[in-house]
Amino acid sequence: MKAAVWYGQKDIRVEERELKPLQDNEVTVRVAWAGICGSDLHEYQEGPVFVPVNEKNDLTGEVAPLTMGHEFAGVVEKVGKDVTKFKVGDRVAINPTLTYGNKPEDLDCYDGFSFIGLHGDGGFTKFANAPESNVYLLPEGMSLQDGALVEPTAVAVQAIKEGDVRLGDNVVIFGAGPIGLVTANAAKAAGATKIVVLDLSEERLEKALELGATHVINSGKVDPIKAVYELIPEGADVTFEVAGVAPTFEQAIEVTRPRGTMVIVSIFARPINWNPIQLTNKGVKVTSTIAYTPSSFAQTIHLMGTGQLTPQGIITSEIELDDIVDKGFEALTNDKSQAKILVKLSGEK
Structure with missing residues (x-):
C-alpha cells in the first residue's frame, strides 16, 4: 500500500x-x-524533532524511516482477538498518544509521550494499526473528516483547561495557524468574552474571526503589544503562545495581566534567548501543555458531535496522498493562507 514515509529533513517519500x-x-x-499537523511540518522543515532516528522508540519499537500522520479517522477493517469494544465497520478517530500508562490521567501524557505517526507508523496510508485503547467511536452525524480534526482540536481543549479559562475571561492568542484557530474556537466554547488573535497573515486572521475571535490584529502592521492594550487595558487573563518564535513568546507574557497565565502550546523546535526577569517584572504565571488527556480527547469528540466546538472552518485544502509533498508540506511552508490540509485516503465521509 502507498504511504508517506519520513526519511529526513525535506525528505518525505510516497512509496x-x-x-x-x-x-x-x-x-x-x-x-x-488524515490531517497534516504543525508537528509534521516541523519534522519536514527542521527534523528530526520527535522522530526516532538513531535507536528504536521505547514504546513503539520503531525507528525512521516511518509512515507519518497522527491526525486521522476511518473505519474499522479488522480487530485483534482481544479487542472487545469495536467491531468491523465502526467509524472511529484515533488518539495517537502512547504512554506507559503508569501515571494518573492528568500526568499520563508525560509518561513516555510517544505518538503514532511521529514515533511509529501512522495514518498517511491506506490502513493503520492502533491499540484498542487509542480508538474512539464517532457519534452519528459526525463525519470522518470531522474525525480527522479531533486530534488538533483536543490540543486546544487541553490548552484551554491548562489556562483555566473561565466565563468572562479575556483571551489573547499569538498565532493563527490550525492550533491557534481551534484554540480561538475552544475559548469561545469556554465562554471567553474577548478573544484576540494575532498573526501576520490576513487570510488566517479572517479564519480566526470565522472560528470565534472577537478581534484580530496583524502584528506586522501595528505594534502588537500596544494594540492588545487598546482592546484590553488591564491585560489579558490568559494568553496562548501558538506561534513558536521568540518575539511572540515575550509578547504573550507582556500583554498578560499580573497573576494572569500564559500557556505555551507551540512546539519550539530550537532554543530561544529569553530573560526570566520579564516574569519577575510582570508577575505572570507561565505554563505549558502537550497533547491532551484521554478524557479531553473524548470530551472533544462529544463537543464536536453536539456542535459546541466547530473547527471545520480550519480546512483550507483537500489533497491526494501522491501530492502530499508539493500540495501539502510545501504549500504549508510557502502559502500562509493555508491552515489545515486534509489528505484524502479512502475519502469516505
Missing part, C-alpha cells in the same frame, strides 16, 4: 509499505482522512 502484523489488542483502521 509502497507493508502493514505490520495486527497485534491481539489492536484494530486495523481503513484510513479515510
Whole structure:
C-alpha cells in the first residue's frame, strides 16, 4: 500500500509499505482522512524533532524511516482477538498518544509521550494499526473528516483547561495557524468574552474571526503589544503562545495581566534567548501543555458531535496522498493562507 514515509529533513517519500502484523489488542483502521499537523511540518522543515532516528522508540519499537500522520479517522477493517469494544465497520478517530500508562490521567501524557505517526507508523496510508485503547467511536452525524480534526482540536481543549479559562475571561492568542484557530474556537466554547488573535497573515486572521475571535490584529502592521492594550487595558487573563518564535513568546507574557497565565502550546523546535526577569517584572504565571488527556480527547469528540466546538472552518485544502509533498508540506511552508490540509485516503465521509 502507498504511504508517506519520513526519511529526513525535506525528505518525505510516497512509496509502497507493508502493514505490520495486527497485534491481539489492536484494530486495523481503513484510513479515510488524515490531517497534516504543525508537528509534521516541523519534522519536514527542521527534523528530526520527535522522530526516532538513531535507536528504536521505547514504546513503539520503531525507528525512521516511518509512515507519518497522527491526525486521522476511518473505519474499522479488522480487530485483534482481544479487542472487545469495536467491531468491523465502526467509524472511529484515533488518539495517537502512547504512554506507559503508569501515571494518573492528568500526568499520563508525560509518561513516555510517544505518538503514532511521529514515533511509529501512522495514518498517511491506506490502513493503520492502533491499540484498542487509542480508538474512539464517532457519534452519528459526525463525519470522518470531522474525525480527522479531533486530534488538533483536543490540543486546544487541553490548552484551554491548562489556562483555566473561565466565563468572562479575556483571551489573547499569538498565532493563527490550525492550533491557534481551534484554540480561538475552544475559548469561545469556554465562554471567553474577548478573544484576540494575532498573526501576520490576513487570510488566517479572517479564519480566526470565522472560528470565534472577537478581534484580530496583524502584528506586522501595528505594534502588537500596544494594540492588545487598546482592546484590553488591564491585560489579558490568559494568553496562548501558538506561534513558536521568540518575539511572540515575550509578547504573550507582556500583554498578560499580573497573576494572569500564559500557556505555551507551540512546539519550539530550537532554543530561544529569553530573560526570566520579564516574569519577575510582570508577575505572570507561565505554563505549558502537550497533547491532551484521554478524557479531553473524548470530551472533544462529544463537543464536536453536539456542535459546541466547530473547527471545520480550519480546512483550507483537500489533497491526494501522491501530492502530499508539493500540495501539502510545501504549500504549508510557502502559502500562509493555508491552515489545515486534509489528505484524502479512502475519502469516505
